[in-house]
Amino acid sequence: MDWNRLLQGMGGRLLRQALGMAMKHGVDRIGGGPKPKGELTDAERRHHAKSAETQKRLQQMMRIGRRFWR
Numbered sequence: 001m002d003w004n005r006l007l008q009g010m011g012g013r014l015l016r017q018a019l020g021m022a023m024k025h026g027v028d029r030i031g032g033g034p035k036p037k038g039e040l041t042d043a044e045r046r047h048h049a050k051s052a053e054t055q056k057r058l059q060q061m062m063r064i065g066r067r068f069w070r
Contacts, residue, residue, distance in 0.1 A: 030055045
């Protein structure tokens with residue numbers, strides 16, 4: 001058994017997992033914490049809707065990217 005290769009494989013796996021978790025948390029933070037609905041202006045509602053759409057597309061792209069990264 002090649003210990004070097006084993007360690008590199010485990011390190012690569014851990015790095016991929018850490019990077020994936022960091023990207024997921026970053027995508028989740030795009031929308032930010034919403035205010036109560038009564039306090040939002042129309043511009044803020046549009047901004048939140050646009051952010052939610054961007055967040056959805058990034059999550060879809062991450063799902064597709066995971067299939068090809070392995």
